[in-house]
Amino acid sequence: MERTIKPAELKQLSNVVLVDVRREANFTSGPAMMEGALRELPEAAEAWADTLPKEGDVVIYCARGGSVSNSVLDVLLEKGVRARYLEGGIEAWNKND
Numbered sequence: 001m002e003r004t005i006k007p008a009e010l011k012q013l014s015n016v017v018l019v020d021v022r023r024e025a026n027f028t029s030g031p032a033m034m035e036g037a038l039r040e041l042p043e044a045a046e047a048w049a050d051t052l053p054k055e056g057d058v059v060i061y062c063a064r065g066g067s068v069s070n071s072v073l074d075v076l077l078e079k080g081v082r083a084r085y086l087e088g089g090i091e092a093w094n095k096n097d
Contacts, residue, residue: 005084007096016057021072026063045075058083065089
């Protein structure tokens with residue numbers, strides 16, 4: 001399974017769990033969360049990772065799809081969550097609307 005998913009590919013999925021893992025500064029100053037997304041703090045990923053389903057698709061996103069998403073993804077994969085992160089983050093998502 002790939003580590004990333006492109007915005008156009010994500011738009012084709014249904015029944016996906018979205019998780020907004022933007023750092024607080026990016027969350028408060030950035031665009032609104034994607035519809036239906038959960039909000040979780042990236043630095044607490046170890047604590048909330050087990051609340052996510054082990055079956056099905058989980059997609060996390062941060063502001064630009066870089067180090068924050070990568071570090072959270074590593075935690076989720078270690079916990080057995082089938083997850084990917086959104087390439088380009090919420091910025092890329094909003095450009096593709």
